[in-house]
Amino acid sequence: MDQDVILQVDDLRVHFFTQEGLVRAVDGVSFTAKRGQVLGIVGESGCGKSVTAQAILRIVPPPGEIVGGKIIYYRQSSNNGAGNVTQTVDLTALPARGREMREIRGGEISMVFQEPMTSLDPVYTIGDQIMEAITLHQKVNKSEARERAIEMLRLVGMPRPEETIDNYPHQLSGGMRQRVMIAIALSCSPSLLIADEPTTALDVTTEAQILELMRGLQQELGTTILLITHNLGVIAEMCDDVIVMYLGKVVEHTDVDTLFFNPKHPYTQALLQSIPRIESTKKERLKPIRGIVPDPYAIPSGCPFWPRCDHYIPGLCDREEPDYITVEPDHEVRCHLYDPERKTNAQVNESR
Amino acid sequence: MVAYLIRRFLYMITTLIFVSIIGFVIINLPPGSYLDVYRAQRQMQGTSTAKEEIEALKRRYALDQPVYVQYLKWISGFVRGDFGRSFQYNREVSDLIWERLGYTAIISFSTLLFTWIVAIPIGIYSATHQYKLGDHIFTFIGLAGLSIPNFMLALVLMVVAQRAFGQSVGGLFSREFKDAPWTLAKFIDFLKHLWVPIVVVGTSGTAGLIRMMRGNLLDILNMQYIQAARARGLPESKVIVKHAVRNAIHPLIMLLGMSLPGIISGSTVVAIVLSLPTTGPLYFNALRQQDMFLAGTFLLFLSVMLIIGNFLADLLLAWIDPRIRLE
Ligand SMILES: Nc1ncnc2c1ncn2[C@@H]1O[C@H](COP(=O)(O)OP(=O)(O)OP(=O)(O)O)[C@@H](O)[C@H]1O
Ligand SMILES: [Mg+2]
Numbered sequence: 001m002d003q004d005v006i007l008q009v010d011d012l013r014v015h016f017f018t019q020e021g022l023v024r025a026v027d028g029v030s031f032t033a034k035r036g037q038v039l040g041i042v043g044e045s046g047c048g049k050s051v052t053a054q055a056i057l058r059i060v061p062p063p064g065e066i067v068g069g070k071i072i073y074y075r076q077s078s079n080n081g082a083g084n085v086t087q088t089v090d091l092t093a094l095p096a097r098g099r100e101m102r103e104i105r106g107g108e109i110s111m112v113f114q115e116p117m118t119s120l121d122p123v124y125t126i127g128d129q130i131m132e133a134i135t136l137h138q139k140v141n142k143s144e145a146r147e148r149a150i151e152m153l154r155l156v157g158m159p160r161p162e163e164t165i166d167n168y169p170h171q172l173s174g175g176m177r178q179r180v181m182i183a184i185a186l187s188c189s190p191s192l193l194i195a196d197e198p199t200t201a202l203d204v205t206t207e208a209q210i211l212e213l214m215r216g217l218q219q220e221l222g223t224t225i226l227l228i229t230h231n232l233g234v235i236a237e238m239c240d241d242v243i244v245m246y247l248g249k250v251v252e253h254t255d256v257d258t259l260f261f262n263p264k265h266p267y268t269q270a271l272l273q274s275i276p277r278i279e280s281t282k283k284e285r286l287k288p289i290r291g292i293v294p295d296p297y298a299i300p301s302g303c304p305f306w307p308r309c310d311h312y313i314p315g316l317c318d319r320e321e322p323d324y325i326t327v328e329p330d331h332e333v334r335c336h337l338y339d340p341e342r343k344t345n346a347q348v349n350e351s352r
Numbered sequence: 353m354v355a356y357l358i359r360r361f362l363y364m365i366t367t368l369i370f371v372s373i374i375g376f377v378i379i380n381l382p383p384g385s386y387l388d389v390y391r392a393q394r395q396m397q398g399t400s401t402a403k404e405e406i407e408a409l410k411r412r413y414a415l416d417q418p419v420y421v422q423y424l425k426w427i428s429g430f431v432r433g434d435f436g437r438s439f440q441y442n443r444e445v446s447d448l449i450w451e452r453l454g455y456t457a458i459i460s461f462s463t464l465l466f467t468w469i470v471a472i473p474i475g476i477y478s479a480t481h482q483y484k485l486g487d488h489i490f491t492f493i494g495l496a497g498l499s500i501p502n503f504m505l506a507l508v509l510m511v512v513a514q515r516a517f518g519q520s521v522g523g524l525f526s527r528e529f530k531d532a533p534w535t536l537a538k539f540i541d542f543l544k545h546l547w548v549p550i551v552v553v554g555t556s557g558t559a560g561l562i563r564m565m566r567g568n569l570l571d572i573l574n575m576q577y578i579q580a581a582r583a584r585g586l587p588e589s590k591v592i593v594k595h596a597v598r599n600a601i602h603p604l605i606m607l608l609g610m611s612l613p614g615i616i617s618g619s620t621v622v623a624i625v626l627s628l629p630t631t632g633p634l635y636f637n638a639l640r641q642q643d644m645f646l647a648g649t650f651l652l653f654l655s656v657m658l659i660i661g662n663f664l665a666d667l668l669l670a671w672i673d674p675r676i677r678l679e
Contacts, residue, residue, distance in 0.1 A: 059582045061574070062482075097588050106585030113583075118576040121595050123602075123673060133584040168674040184584065 005074055006192055006224050007033040007056070012069035012092075014048070014055050021297045025051040025064065027248035030324065033192070033241075035074075038218060038225045040235040040256070042271075043245035044293055049228045050114065052245075053194045056226075057105050058096040066092050075108065076191060107137035110185040114197040116178035120169035126153075126180045127165035130187055137188040152183040157213055175206035179213070186217065193218075194226045199234065211238060232275050236260065241330075244268050247294065247304040253324075254331040264333040266309045303336065311337055353670065353677050360666045364659050371659075375651040376423050379644040387415060389642050390439050426645075430652070436645030440638065445649045448634070453653055455524065456630040460615050460657070462546065463554040464608075471558045475565025476597060482570060490562065497559035502618060506552045506625045513548055522627045524549075549626055553619045557611060561604065568600040575599075598672060605669050609662030616654055 014026040026048040033039045041049050054060045056071055071091040076084050094101045110133075113119040120129060130149040134140060140148065146165070153161035156179040169177055178198060185193055195214065199207035215238060218225055227238055235242055235256065242259045244252040244267065252265040263269050273287040291308035294300060300307055306317040316336050325338045387406060394400065410416050413436070414425040429435060435445035474494075478487045513519045523530070524545045529538040572578065573596055581591045620632030627633075631650055638647040670677045 054579075057583055059579060061579070102585045102587060104585075106583060111580075111583045113576050113580055115576050119580045121577040121581065121599070122675060123598055124595075125674075132581075132586065136585050168678065170675050171678070181580070184580075 004035045005032050006035040007074070007226075008070075008072040009052075009056070010070040010072065012052065012055060012071060013067045014051050014060055014064055015067050016064040018063055023296045024248050024299060025296070026055065027299070029069070029245070029248070029250050031243045031250055031253055033224060033226060035191075035224055036222050037240040038227055038238050040239035040242040041226065041228045041245060042230060042232060042235055042242060044230060046293060046296065047245045048248040049230075049245060050196050053111060053196050053226070053228060056091065056194065057109060057111055058091060058094065058101050059105070073104070073109070073192075075104070103137070106133055106190075107188050108190050109192045109194065110188065110190040111194040111196065112178070112181045112185050112198045115201055116174045116181060117201065119181055120177055122169055125166050125168055126172070126177075130165075130180070130184050133184045133187050148187065149183075152187045153180070155186070155217070156180070156183045157209075158183070173206075175202055175210065178202065178206075178210055182210075182214065182217075186221070186223070189221065190223060192224045192226065194228070196228045197230070198227075200229070200231070207234075214238070232272065244271070247296075247299055249304060249334065251305065251335070252331075252333045254333075258328075258331055264327055264331070264338060265305075265335050266311050266337070267305045270308075270310075303334070313337075356670060356676065357667075360663060364663050367659055368656065371655040372427055372652055373423065375648055375655070376426060379648045379651070380419070382642050386413065386644060389644075393439050426648070435649040438638070438643050438646040440641050440643040440646065445646050448646065449631070449649060449653065452629055452631045452634055455628070456616065456619070456632070456654075457657065459546070459549055459553070459619060459628070459630060460612065463550050463557070463615050463619070464611070466550050466554045467557045467561055467611075470554075471561035472565055472597075472601070475562045476569060476592065478562065478566040479569035479573065479600075480592060487566075494559040494562045497555045500555070502552055502556065502622050503625050505555060506548070506622050509548050509552060510626070517544075519544060524628055549619065549622055549628055552622050552626070553615060556618075557614065564604060564607070565600065568603055569596055572596045572600045602669070602673060605665055605672070608668070609658075609665035612658050612661040616657070 009032070010030050012026055012029045013024070016023040016025055029048070029052055031039070041052065043049055051060065051064065054064075055066055058066075060066060069092065073089045073091050075087045075089050077087070089100075089104075091101070091104070094104075120126060124132075127146065127149050130152060131142070131145040134145045134148050135142075138145075138148075150161045150165055153165060158164050158176065158179055164172075164176075169180075172180065182198070198214065199210050202210060211234065214225065214227075217223070225238075227234070229235060239256045241253070241255050243250050244259075244265065246267050252259070252263065252268045254263075259268065260272065263272055267289075270287070270289045274289055289308060290310075294304070294307065300318065302316075302318040302320055303309075303322055306312045309317065312318075313336060320336070322334045322336045322339070324332045324334055325340075326332050327338050387409065390409065391406075414421045426436065433446055435449070437443070438445050438448060441448060474490050478490050481487050510522065519526075524542055525538065526541050526545075529541045532538055578591060578596055581595045582588070586594075616632075619628075619630060620636060622628070623630045623632035624636070631654065635647065635650040635654075637643070638650065
């Protein structure tokens with residue numbers, strides 16, 4: 001089991017020390033990602049998905065800082081043909097601008113960003129930017145790098161890659177730019193690809209194309225993907241495992257089928273009820289989640305979801321923060337309702 | 353690219369034509385014709401004007417003809433290098449202006465260079481060390497630089513130059529070199545005097561540019577492509593220089609052309625205080641004395657310098673920004 005874990009995040013905390021006050025963007029996030037799988041991270045806007053990704057790459061912008069926790073990366077390197085050796089590195093312990101972190105960043109863990117329109121530098125050609133990544137991590141000369149860049153563009157389905165390589169970002173559409181970003185991210189054959197809402201800014205047709213491309217490449221190259229989204233449809237289509245985040249915390253971690261058919265956390269349940277289902281025969285009304293996401297400067301004490309929760313237990317939920325509770329193998333949930341010391345499970349299942 | 357250049361060039365020519373028309377109208381605005389003023393001036397100097405002289409002047413400037421003919425006559429003189437005559441000095445304008453225009457160009461250009469060389473690195477440092485001690489210190493110095501009036505700074509620097517370096521104050525040359533032919537010694541003496549006006553005229557511009565560079569760079573550093581460059585594993589120094597600075601400098605180049613008028617007009621007051629042989633004081637006097645051909649010539653040449661400066665800024669912009677180049 002330990003063998004096929006690639007990333008283990010343990011009680012990660014990232015806080016922003018802004019002039020308006022302290023923002024606990026990520027506040028106790030734990031999860032493991034298995035090698036070769038697609039792990040989805042889902043949650044409402046502002047719950048800390050992107051900041052988690054930035055923390056893994058150690059590019060959290062100031063005034064943000066990692067204030068606690070560990071990010072264990074199981075680094076694999078081939079040992080002169082004598083098989084693979086795995087070495088564990090705690091990414092939070094490395095200097096963010098140091099050499100080792102820079103080798104990992106982009107070389108072994110790479111990232112595709114949320115906004116394809118702004119994630120390429122407007123004053124350099126896309127070829128320049130792909131080649132920049134290639135020459136940083138591989139020992140190649142300029143013409144080899146260019147050839148490899150063209151090859152990558154072809155791989156991500158860019159039409160006429162030999163000519164497009166000399167285009168500037170403003171000459172390409174959003175979908176094409178996202179393909180370029182994927183080409184950059186995959187150009188050094190990373191073992192982990194973090195895709196931060198790669199399709200949120202794109203139209204539905206382009207979204208489908210990009211997702212298909214990513215799935216195809218994932219199967220072909222065996223890359224592990226950390227797919228961040230707030231779209232449950234994307235999760236259903238792409239992921240093996242899913243973690244659900246709420247206000248800087250992981251509230252549930254399970255495989256994708258369980259998430260849809262047997263969700264445990266009241267927040268996950270509410271999230272699923274808020275999206276339309278094609279198979280539903282009755283004319284159900286969509287049920288939006290009650291209340292609004294609290295102000296990031298004033299996160300409620302105890303379980304952060306209690307003010308919006310239908311199963312809120314006064315005196316407990318607003319006081320004590322629940323621990324991770326394993327309800328069945330590979331299914332963890334952070335909710336007092338499932339605490340074995342409290343026998344209220346029947347109640348919850350009834351109300352569903 | 354070529355289309356862009358041609359378009360810019362045509363804009364430049366059109367602007368020049370308009371500037372010359374407006375300039376001509378302005379110098380003709382004050383009451384009294386050129387001849388009246390000329391006569392009055394002569395009388396004040398105690399000489400009366402001969403009838404033939406008046407006739408010659410009328411013919412030379414087409415004064416008895418409609419205004420547009422006068423304008424055409426005046427403007428066509430520029431092509432031939434005939435800018436008219438200054439009656440205040442009773443010399444041809446072309447004898448008066450070249451040296452002064454040259455010094456003005458040198459001082460303006462060096463000031464611009466000084467401003468950029470000092471401001472850009474400080475702006476970069478401030479932005480990459482936001483809210484740290486160094487940033488606060490530079491912010492303080494910058495605000496001081498912005499708020500000290502130029503003439504005051506000029507007086508302070510004159511005292512410093514005198515006391516600390518034992519250097520003659522004011523002007524661009526020591527007395528012994530003033531009318532001497534150009535030699536290496538004279539050139540060195542020139543450089544020794546040049547820094548005072550450069551610092552005086554450039555200080556407020558430098559302070560402003562630091563603030564702008566800092567602000568722009570902070571904005572750019574928040575852009576996603578900077579994050580993306582970091583995520584590729586690019587070292588921070590390269591992220592800053594290659595991606596951030598190049599994008600942050602872009603709006604400053606647009607302002608580059610526009611900062612020239614500030615430098616030229618800002619230097620007028622300083623030139624009077626420091627008694628520099630630049631266009632400023634002479635232009636100022638010409639306007640006061642209604643010395644219309646002298647004033648008009650200055651107006652036009654300063655505009656030409658400005659417009660050429662703008663054109664060069666446009667070229668620079670096209671060079672660094674593909675979105676303009678490929679339009
Ligand atoms: N540079 C920053 N300065 C201050 N606060 C920040 C910064 N970046 C993120 N935050 C805060 O961290 C919290 C989490 O932000 P994050 O970008 O991770 O959200 P997200 O889950 O990715 O949302 P979205 O779906 O909108 O992308 C937010 O409350 C945000 O205000
Ligand atoms: Mg995000």
